Amino acid sequence: MAIDFTKALGVHPQALALRARRTEVLASNIANESTPGFQARDLDFAQALSQAADEAGDGPALDTDDALKYRVPYHARLDGGTVELGAEQAAFSQNVSDFQTSLTFVNMKLRGLAKAIEGQS
């Protein structure tokens, strides 16, 4: 009986891909901090992940364009931009930690599979 890696690894590969995607969106926000009128965006992670999990077949079909939401700023700025560096940095930092967590889960699963394949511990 073959091991189905997609099933064995669970939702974590998709979570990793989404975390990487969110990193890009947050990095864009931070990069455009001084761009006038720039609308900061963020990935609705829970929605994107449940959508990706529903569609999960052979690979992660990440159709997450709907999940990109506009950030509501705490303070209005004269130039219309909605990037708040503190909020973006916090989100970025948290996202990196979550990425490492998902990666740790995948690593643990892979190690478990390796043990199962070798048949000895």
Add this chain to the structure above:
Amino acid sequence: MSFRQISDIAGSAMAAQTVRLNTIASNLANAQSAAGSEAEAYHARKPVFAAVAHGGDGGQRVQVLDVVKSTEPLRKVHEPDNPLADEEGMVYYPNVSPVAEMTDMMAASRAFETNVEVMTRVRGMQQSLLRMGKEG
């Protein structure tokens, strides 16, 4: 995975902030450069940033659209002894505000460093991805 695009985005922001720092240095350096006419006088320069879509994943890099000259009025001073003075004894000083330029410089260098930090963190993510499945 799109780490290369993230590095591109952070890099574009660093390049844009460098242009900004460049214009600030130019403004501060020329803050006291007098001239004999309004046209010859140094005008403060400001870069114009714009967001450009980068890749299909919603990433947006920064582009320097243009560097525009400030339309603020010049400082007109009566200095008949100045060799640059016109017939009426007036010289024109640039419309550079050193205080505004200094605060702008702090904002620019802080934005630059934030993007350096983004690049460092992304590199860390990429490295841990490469170690995936290995022991330890």
